[in-house]
Amino acid sequence: MFVGTCEFDLLLGDVRSLKQKRSVVRPLVADLRKRFEVSVAEAGHRELHRRTLIGVAVVAADGDHVRDVLDECERLVAGRPEIELLSARRRLFGPED
Template identity: 65%
Template sequence: MYTGTALFDLLLPADSRSLKAKRSYVRPIVAALRRLEVSAAEVGALDLHGRAELAVAVVAAGTDHVREVLDSCERLMAGRPEVDLLSVRRRLYGPED
């Protein structure tokens, strides 16, 4: 069994000056990620306006599938025109970890 995680650092539009406006950008992104059958949540920069950190996790029998799913998540994040993807940190864990 293998697990993979990805942490996405996002820059939100300038009009997300309140936490309510920030949530209006983050909530649909998390929902879109969950449609890829991963666990997804906002995990960092919770009280910062204009920034968000989202994380996804996936579990699979093989490393190839984990990488494919994380690639799909990264493509989805990079394709969102309303946010700028600043960085992605990925980790892969195997049975020996």
């Protein structure tokens, strides 16, 4: 069994309040969860209006599948016009870990 995690550090567009931030982050989290059947949550920068850290985790029997799913998640996040992807940090854990 393989476990993959990714942290997306994001800069949000024209967001001036935590309420506006939620209106951007919630649909993104829901879309990732629905499309890719991954665990996902806002994991950091919660007190900042224009920044957020989204954590994604996926478990599969095949390491290549885990990488493919994380690649697709990153493409979805990077493709959002209202979001700038500042960084993506990944970890992959396999049977030996």
